[in-house]
Structures are given as C-alpha cells and as structure tokens.
Amino acid sequence: MYLPDFEYHAPESIAEACQLLAQYGERAKVISGGTDLLVKMKHGVLAPEVLVSLKNLDQLKKIEYVPGKGVVIGARATHNEIVNSEILHKKYLSVSEAAHQMAANQVRNAGTIGGNICNAVPSADLPPILIALNAKVKVVGVNGERTFDLEEIFVGPGKTNLAQDEIITEVIIPDQETTGSTYIKFGLRRAGALAVVGVAVAVKVVNNIIEDARVVLGAVAPVPMRAKEAEKFLKGKEVSDEVLAEAGVIASRECKPISDIRASEEYRRDMVRVFTKRALRKAIDNGHV
Numbered sequence: 404m405y406l407p408d409f410e411y412h413a414p415e416s417i418a419e420a421c422q423l424l425a426q427y428g429e430r431a432k433v434i435s436g437g438t439d440l441l442v443k444m445k446h447g448v449l450a451p452e453v454l455v456s457l458k459n460l461d462q463l464k465k466i467e468y469v470p471g472k473g474v475v476i477g478a479r480a481t482h483n484e485i486v487n488s489e490i491l492h493k494k495y496l497s498v499s500e501a502a503h504q505m506a507a508n509q510v511r512n513a514g515t516i517g518g519n520i521c522n523a524v525p526s527a528d529l530p531p532i533l534i535a536l537n538a539k540v541k542v543v544g545v546n547g548e549r550t551f552d553l554e555e556i557f558v559g560p561g562k563t564n565l566a567q568d569e570i571i572t573e574v575i576i577p578d579q580e581t582t583g584s585t586y587i588k589f590g591l592r593r594a595g596a597l598a599v600v601g602v603a604v605a606v607k608v609v610n611n612i613i614e615d616a617r618v619v620l621g622a623v624a625p626v627p628m629r630a631k632e633a634e635k636f637l638k639g640k641e642v643s644d645e646v647l648a649e650a651g652v653i654a655s656r657e658c659k660p661i662s663d664i665r666a667s668e669e670y671r672r673d674m675v676r677v678f679t680k681r682a683l684r685k686a687i688d689n690g691h692v
C-alpha cells in the first residue's frame with residue numbers, strides 16, 4: 404500500500420500553520436503523529452493534497468503544571484510521554500494509566516493526545532478520562548483562540564467542531580477537588596485492542612459520602628458521553644456496593660451503543676453496567692487522582 408502524492412509543509416509557528424490551513428482549505432490536513440492519518444491515506448479513505456505537520460512546534464510538546472490553571476498538556480505530547488510524565492503521576496495518575504492502555508509501544512511513541520482527540524473515534528481512550536476530569540481544550544485559528552470544555556469538541560463519529568484553519572494546541576486539566584479517578588477499558592485482547600467499552604470516572608468522596616461524580620462512557624455512543632443520570636443518582640449517596648451497582652444499571656440504560664463487528668448492543672450495555680460499578684469502586688478505593 405502506497406501513500407498518494409501530497410504537498411508537505413512543516414511550519415515554524417502556530418500562526419503559520421493556521422495560515423496554511425486557511426489558505427489550502429479542504430485540500431489540507433494537519434498531521435501530528437500520523438498513526439491515524441497515514442493509515443487512512445494508505446487505505447484510500449482520505450487523500451489530502453496538502454499535509455501541514457506540527458513536528459516543528461515544540462511548544463506543543465509540554466506537559467507542565469501552571470498554578471491557578473492546572474496541568475497543561477501540549478497537543479503534540481505523545482501517549483508514552485503522558486505515560487511517563489512525573490507531573491501526571493503526581494497530579495492525575497489515571498491519565499497516564501489510560502494512555503498506557505492504548506495500542507502498542509510503537510504507536511504510543513508516535514501517536515499524540517491532539518490526534519487522539521481530533522480523530523474523534525467513539526472508542527478513543529483518552530477523551531473519557533479527560534472529560535471525567537473536566538478538561539478543557541485550547542484551539543487556535545487564524546481569527547484567534549478559544550478555550551472550551553473538551554466534551555463539546557465531539558459532534559459525531561470522526562467529527563469535531565474545529566474549523567478548517569483551527570488546531571488544538573493544549574489540553575488543560577483544571578485544579579479540582581476530585582479524590583479519585585480511573586479509566587478502565589474492555590477490549591477483545593488483553594493488550595493493543597480498541598475499546599469495546601471504556602468507562603472513566605472521577606469522584607469526590609468525603610466521609611464515605613459521594614459529594615460529586617463524573618461518569619464518562621466510551622465506545623457506546625457516537626461521541627464519548629457523560630452518564631448524567633448515573634452521576635445525579637450518585638451525588639449525596641453513602642458509598643456501598645448496592646449504590647455503585649445501581650449506578651452501573653442506570654449508566655447501562657443511558658448509553659446508546661450500536662452492534663458492530665466487535666460486540667452487540669446488548670453485550671456493550673451489560674459491560675457498561677459491570678464496568679461502571681468496577682470503575683467507581685476502583686476510583687473510590689484507590690484514593691488517587
């Protein structure tokens with residue numbers, strides 16, 4: 404399988420990258436790690452005439468803590484940089500753990516957080532845990548920048564609300580009072596498989612009372628979805644196996660899975676029930692964010 408011909412640009416600034424995207428319009432695509440895009444091009448699913456690479460934009464590689472803002476992850480941070488980040492280990496270990504559950508080492512060395520988000524695949528592993536942690540995205544285009552809740556970026560399978568000239572520059576996980584979080588994934592193999600169901604939770608539990616809970620489901624709706632009824636049910640409840648199990652039942656009712664080659668709708672729904680309870684228990688017991 405050969406790549407089709409394309410024109411290649413590797414701009415030295417974010418402004419120049421946005422300018423090129425505006426100039427070439429629909430004919431151009433951003434390339435970051437290329438793990439999704441190049442596969443699609445080789446299979447003839449996409450044939451952009453122009454690729455605008457982010458490879459020279461080292462400012463998009465940072466993972467840092469900014470007091471008052473939170474943990475800032477540059478869009479070009481790779482999955483393995485997220486796996487190994489000391490800042491994330493200290494602040495949000497669950498994000499590193501989610502990245503570790505993705506693909507194989509080679510793909511984790513090249514694939515980036517920005518690409519994982521913009522690819523907008525319903526089974527993507529990073530969006531659920533980031534949404535559970537209330538993450539924001541910063542997006543820059545020719546007309547300026549905007550920052551908004553990550554969950555708003557997804558509009559359908561493979562579709563984001565980004566304009567043609569916009570690129571994600573940062574993912575920001577704001578400071579929060581969460582006392583535990585986790586992402587667990589069910590795939591058809593022990594490693595290197597896409598999620599059949601992914602469940603991320605972030606909880607705030609004080610004196611065994613659930614003061615707040617965010618439950619986010621992957622691979623069971625066109626976009627990563629908050630299980631808002633389950634979240635509402637959990638708030639104010641005392642932690643018990645019965646309460647966590649009931650939250651799983653509610654989440655399984657709320658999700659909107661399809662049947663496909665990897666699992667039936669019914670199976671996915673049941674996995675949401677089981678995994679929501681399990682993720683809640685793990686997040687509460689671990690007591691680390």
Ligand SMILES: Cc1cc2nc3c(=O)[nH]c(=O)nc-3n(C[C@H](O)[C@H](O)[C@H](O)COP(=O)(O)OP(=O)(O)OC[C@H]3O[C@@H](n4cnc5c(N)ncnc54)[C@H](O)[C@@H]3O)c2cc1C
Nearest residue numbers: 435436437438439440506514515517518519521527528571
């Ligand atoms: C063998 C294999 C296994 C995989 N396993 C998993 C898995 O377990 N879990 C999982 O979630 N994914 C998996 N993936 C998918 C993929 O590796 C990830 O989605 C990866 O994070 C994509 O990042 P990238 O930098 O390679 O994106 P690219 O391929 O460079 O780009 C993907 C899309 O995002 C756009 N884009 C990239 N960066 C930006 C940006 N900053 N701003 C705007 N648009 C941008 C591109 O234009 C393109 O449309 C797998 C892929 C392969 C090939």
